[in-house]
Every structure is written in structure tokens, then in C-alpha cells.
Amino acid sequence: MFLTRVKKQKGQALVEVLIGMSLFALISSSVSFLVIDSYNVEQQSSDIEIATAYGNEGFEAIRSIKDNNWARILESVDGMTHGLDDTSGNWTISGVDNMFSKFTRTIEFLDVYRDTGGRGDIVVSSDPGAVLDMHTKEVSIRVSWNEPRANTLELMEYISNWSSSDWMQTDWSGGDGQSFWADATRYDSDDGKVDISSTGEIKLKEVVNTCDDHSWSFDTPANYNYDSDKIEVVSSYAQLKGSVSGQIADTILDVLEYDTVNGTYPSIINISGDVYAVAYTGSGNDGYVATVQIASNGQIANSRIDVLEYDTVNGTYPSIIHVSGGVYAVAYTGPGNDGYVATVGIAANGQIANSVIDVL
Template sequence: MINNKGQSLLEVIVALAIFALISATMVSLSTGGFVSMNVGGEQTEAQALAGEGVEAVRAIRDRAWNELTFTTSSVATSTGQWIFSGENTTAQLDNYFRTISFDSVCRDVSNNIVACPGLYTDAQTKKVTSQIDWPVRNTTNTVKQVTYLTNWDALNWVQTNWLGGSGQSVWSDITKYFSDDGNVNASTTGNLQLKYTPSSGCGPMIWDFSNQYSYSYDNSKIEVVGGFGQLKDIGSCSGTTSTCATLTSQSSCQALAGCSWTPSYASTNPTINNFFSYTPSQISYWSGFSETAVPNGGVIYYQLSNDDGVSWKYWNGSAWVTSTLATNYNTSSTINTNIITFPTSTKKMMFKVFLVSDGNNLVKLDQVQIDCSQIYDWDFETPASYNYPTTTIIVSSSMAQLNNLGSTSVCSGTTTVCSTIVSSTNCTTAGCSWSAGGDTTYATTSPSISSVISLSLPTTTFYKWTRFIETATTNGGSISYQLSNNDGTTWQFWNGSAWATAGAENYNSASVVNTNINTFATSTGKLMYKAFLTSNGTQLVQLDNIQVWWQETTGVSSYATLGSVISSAYNLSDISPVSVISWTPDLSACSNCSIKFQIRTASNNGGVPGTWSPWYGVNGADDYFIDYRGSIIPKVLNWNQWVQYQAWLLGDGNSTPILNDVTVYYK
């Protein structure tokens, strides 16, 4: 017989255990379900907020593409529309934080999207990431939505032809534009390029009288023969026979026995001048005038013209004035002394020669040379353009000078400009006063200052350096120089007979450099200087300006190095945002050439442009757009009705960039 004693109690215990286990499981499942439901709800809300961020950016894009210029920003609403809150901002939305980031989109040669940098950055596409972050227990959950936005619905204004020329203020004829600087050529359909200039460069131009057809003169009194422009012998023949008196040339007279020739020359001061003006493409100064002549007791005088001979000028002792009398002229020496002040605005030079004889003097002119020079100034306006030790030299107020190493002196006053002045010499502005510090002392180690970048000229047209001029106040100290033609890799000085590699203390005064710079190497077309400021410790050495002069070869055809075109004003129809500018260049023949643009806009004023904004580039006013594949136009130019571009073509003198078309995008 089976004993069941105690079995009921055991069953109760087991039943209770099973019930507890099932209850715990049910509670756990219920709690987990509630947590999962809560997390799922947060995820859904985060996704919605991320999507809202994308849609907000899309709405801003639809309004104005050029507002998408941030790296990261949140969005907010203002006056019923979405706006960006600003760079590096994040929006808190209850328990969520939303940040929107923007990435540039780069493309390859096939215009496929690739990792940046790629071949180019697409200004018409942006990668947008809307990110939501929110805290969960001891961690942070994140949701992202990523999309690509494009400027797909932009309108565009395109110009592909400039053949119609300038003079059109408001866009109507698609081949015309408003104005240019005279250095562009629009004569070929479908492109704009720099003007080809067959005339001479700016250098020594020589007239050698080898071609009679290059000059204008009275051939009864003057002849161009044998490389001379000279008075013609208009003498007479006489002799023992009556035939002699009928002979009118020296050769025929002397060929007849019994006849002799008596030379005679016009005594009416006949003139000869060059047919065509010398017209260099660029000029800073007319820098020299010389003659090679055999006057034989006569005299040669000159007048000059800068308007193709319409009027003639002479030096009256104090200025160049229009000649009103037949004897208003000068010797070549007087002209050479004063030609530097002859007007250069027209870039034209013509000379008229007066051959003055008493009738017995055979006045012969072998050669006339007129020098044209260009100049470059280092004016110490921008400190970043120069290399120098900032402890011993300062560059301020358009001056490089030794720094006072003694106790500090201060310029102060009622205007804000006073505090920017660092020397007593320049602390003379009204309302400014100089408070001297303690002992004044300057470096005695001859610290140096040099230009950061060489002056670089086209080697195909560069002829020679001609002058080196300093403007300085040395106060008993001195300034010495070394020169470089290889961007400062090596430095040279004049050793008394030649330019040689310089040691640390091998340098020359500006006067010595100026005397010998015409023999400084020209093969690279480059010039860089190093100036040594030498003081005994008490002398304030100040350098205001360095000026170098040079000449080009003449008789060499070339392209202009800079040309610009301003378009007609284009009507956007209503107040609109502009967005992107792009263009198609052809630089295949000109590796050192480039094309850049500027944009400006104006409000409407009765069907014509109102007041124009400043010219803008990619980084603001007075800047340029340089990426031809596309650059975003600053949004400050938005919400006007008229737009206008200015194109700049930059060449090297040997060839030209070509502009095929330009497109301005707007809404």
C-alpha cells in the first residue's frame, strides 16, 4: 500500500513555484513591451523631426539656392518661412537636438559623384544631412536623414556672343554688351579674347630713316637716302658753257666738263615726321629722347605729338604746351630732360624734326630714339607682402622702418586712426599726439626686408631693367641692397665690374644699383630685392618706396595682358535671388592665363536699373569669381531685379584666354 502522506503539501509548493515563475515572466514581458513601445515612439518622432529638417532646407533651397552656404546649422521659422539659424547652431526640440550639416559634392571627369576633392566641386549640388540626437538612459540615440539637393529649377541668363560690340546699356541684342576697356577682341563669333596688338612694346623705339615711306616730308627740300633724313641739295650748276646753268643735279653738273656745282640747302626750316605714332600697349613714362645726327654747323629741333599729329607740343621752360609759332620747338637735349613729363594718356608718340640750315649746312639726321619705360612700386602698404624680422623692423603707414627697441612710445588722440600709427613721424594727423617712451634705440645688426613675391615679366618681350630708385629717410644711417632673379634662392651685388653672388655683407647703395641695373640678368624676367637698414642704434632708418623701371623689346606683336568687359544690364523680371555663375573658358593656348568675373545687382527704377551694388566676388565686395565650373553668388545680392557681370581676361602677353560663354543662374 502506497503511503501518500505529505503529497498534497508538496503539490501546493510546486504549484506556487510554477505560478511565481509564470507571473514574473508575464510582468517582465509586459514591462519590456511598454519600454519597446516607448523607444519605438521616440524613434518615430526622431525620424519625423529629421525629415522635417530636410524639408525645411528644401524650402529654403526653393526660395534661394545661395542661402545654402553653411557647414552646419539648425533651422527655425520666421515670418511664416524656414530660415537658417546660423553657423554651428543646434536646435533643441523638447528632448531632441537637431543639427543640419552641408557637404560639398565633388564630381569626376564623367560628372559622376566621387569623394572630394574629385575633379571639381559642383556648385549646383549639396549633400544635406539632418541629424536628431536624444538621450536614452545612459546613452544617446541618433537618427539621420541624408539627401542630395540641386539647384534644378534655376532660370539662367546666358551670353555666348559679343560680336555686336559695346554700347548697349540694357540687354536686348544677345550679341552686345555695355562697355569694355579697349583691350578685348570680340570680332570672332562665339568668343571673347584679349586684343592682339601688333604695335611695339614699351622700350627703346628707333627710327633709322632706312625706309622713306615711313616718313612725311617735302621731297623738294628733304630726302631720305642712305639711312639719313637730310636736307636735299638744291644748289646750282655754273661753268664755262651755257649748258651748265640748265643742269639741276650735282651728278649731271660734275659730269660735264667746264661745269661746277655749288651746294645749297633750304633755309626755311623744312620738317620731316614719322607717318605713324609709336603706340606701346602699356606705358608708365616716356623716359628718353636722343638723336644721332651730323648737323654740319646747322641745328635740329623737335616738336612732339600725342594725338597722331593733330597738334604739336614743345617744352616752354615749365610745361608741355601746344605750339603756336613756327619756332616753338626744342633741341633733343631739352626734350630728353623733360620727356618724362610728356603726357602718356593716349600711349602715342610722334615727332616732327626741323632741319635748320643757313643754306650752306647739309643737316643730316641718322637716327631718333624714344624710350618708353614701365615702372613697379613697392610701397609698403601691405605688411604681408614683405619678409622681415618683426622685432627689429616694422611696416606701417606705407613705410618700412627700424623698430624702436627702447621703451614704448604711443600715438594717441581723438580719432581712432591715432592708435594705429606707430611712429612719431606719422603721428601728425589732426587730433593725434605722440608720447615718447624712454630711451630710443634701434637694431645695429642691419636687419633686412624683402618682397615676398618677385616682380615677374614675360621673358619674350622683356628687354632690360633701366632704373632703381629709393625714397627714404636715413637720418644718418644707410640702406643697402642685394638683388635676386630667382625668387630669392640666391642674391647678387655689384662687385665693381659685374653682378656676383653676395655674401652676408655684400650689398650696394641704391645709387650703385641704379647705375648698374641695366646689366642685371634678364633671362628669367624676375626681380626681387633685399634692403638692409643700417643704424648705429640712434638713427631711425625709414624706407618709403622702392621703384624699378624696365623696358620691353619693341617691334614685337603681343596680346594685351588685361582686358575687361561689362555686360548689358539684364532684367530678371521681378525681385529675384541670384544663385550661381559659371562660364566656359579656353586656356589651351595660354597656360598662364585666367578669366575671372564679378557680379552686381540693382533694384528696378521705372524699367531701368536703380542704384547698383558694389561689384562682388565669391568672398564679398571687390573680390572675384575664379572657378569657371561654378561659384555661389553671395546672397547679399539677392532680391533685386537687375543683374550685370564684369569679365576680366588676364593674359601673359604671348597668347590669350578665350571666353566662350557665361551663365548667371537665378530664380
């Protein structure tokens, strides 16, 4: 009986040791998993932040390209991915992607369609009544990386050539609102330079490597009206006069600090005579319009005429145009990076109304 009891006690101790070792291994592996998983979460968060920065840089570059030449955007709507390059000092669309260490950025430009039967909302191309918006494009930016596993961050933004002008048929023989142009009676006349081959479209025929067949003689000043202080005739060519053989003067004529705190993204327009308006991003990234006086000889008045803060929250990338009379419109990026248009009143003498007329 004594020997049997001792053997049972030894077996029980062995079982207890094995259970203890198993619990220790389980707890150790759980702690290791928690440490590794915490590291992965922190690394993933850092990677997303870096990828977002690369995406936002892409949008900034595209806005710059759009403002300089909308045609570069139109020709990039080709179903391909694109990259960016700024080695020339200006952003350009170049290549198929951009590599940043483990990150790859690609940009795609897409057409945008609107519902003509309603409020002009953006719709898919297959939507009934959808019409291509030639002045708006969708920009899709993807930033991908494969460490510690495959990831892709996708950002989207709409850009618009809002200042472009459209024409509408109003008084041709076929009447206004015509949609089918293959009938020659629906427009005035065709001199061989009108292309009506596509239903619903009318456009000028492309002329390659040549100019139109009209010319004027500039042999003598009597053939045209001109300002002799600014234009001269040389070897049958009319050209602008330069200070020294067309060279730019070595010094600045005059300068005015129109905002002593901040004055980024300026857009300038002539109001009347020597009065000009500058829309810009001022203090706190708010939107401002200031008027200044610039004489024809380049001399600038010592102080601005007037100033208006048209957006007290955010007013970046402004662009100002003349609407009618003393009314001007400023398109800009407002709060939340949303697009806004504000109208302001500016008199011929540079005085600005105390508040915006309207905003959208």
C-alpha cells in the first residue's frame, strides 16, 4: 500500500509541472502577440499619415498645373496613370508614377458628367440625361505601399476651369437650342473651316502647320491704329517697343507691400484706369481683396485704396474676374477645402463695399 501511494504522488507532481509550463508558454505568447500587434498598429498609423501627405502634395501640384494651363489637364484624361515632376521649377505631369522609398503615388484624371435635367448635379456617365462637363475633371490619387503588408490609400478631388466661357447659339437661321448640326440650314454658312461631322457638335476644322489665309500689311503706320510709344514697325513687322532692344530693365520701377502680415496666392485685375484689385490669402489664411493705384509709368501709390475681408475662416487660391459694372466675383477654396464663389462691389475709384454681395 505504501509503494502504491508514493507512485501516485509522483505522477500527480509531473502533471502539475506540465500544466504550469503550458500556462507559462500561453501567457508568454499572448504578451508577445500584444507587443507585436501594438507595434504594427503604430507603424500602420505612421504610414497612413505619410501616404496622406504625399496625396495632398499631389493635389497641390495639380491645382498649380490647372491654374497655369487647363489643356494639360484635358490631355491627361486618357485612362492612364500619371506622375508629377517639378525639376524645372514648375509642376508638370510626367511619367506614370512617383516613387518615395516604399511608397508609390499614381494619379488618374477622369471625365465628369452632370444631370442637365435637374440642378446640374454630378452623375455617372450611364445616367439618363448625363452630359459631359468639359470644365470639370475628377482627380484620383492612389498611394500604395507593401510593408508590413499591401496597403492602398485613395483620395479624390474635383477640379474646375470655372473661368472658361461657353457660347450659346441664339440667332442663327435654324433657331436656338438646336442639337443636331448635320443640317447646313441650321447655321449661317460654312467657309470650309467648320466641322459638323459629329452629331451634336460644331467646331472649327483643325489646320496643321499653317495659318489662315488672311494677312495685313504693316509697312506703314497708316495701315493701322497704334500707339507709337509702345509699337514700332521694323522690316514690315509690327512689334512692341522694348527699353533696350527688347530687354527688360535692370531695376524694379516701384513696389508696394499691400499686406504686411501675409499675401499669398494673389490674383490681380484692372478695375478702371490706374486702379487695380488684388484678391489674396491674408492673415490666418482668410480671404482678402485690396485695391491699389498703379500709374501707366509703373509708379504705385504709397498705400492701398481699400481692403475687404471676404471670408473670415479660409480663402485660399483666389481668382478674381469682372462680372458687370462694379460687380466682381472671387472663386476660392474656403472652409473644409470646399469651393466657394463670393461677389463683391468695387467702384471705379477703388472703394470696396463693406460686405460681400453674395456667396455660394
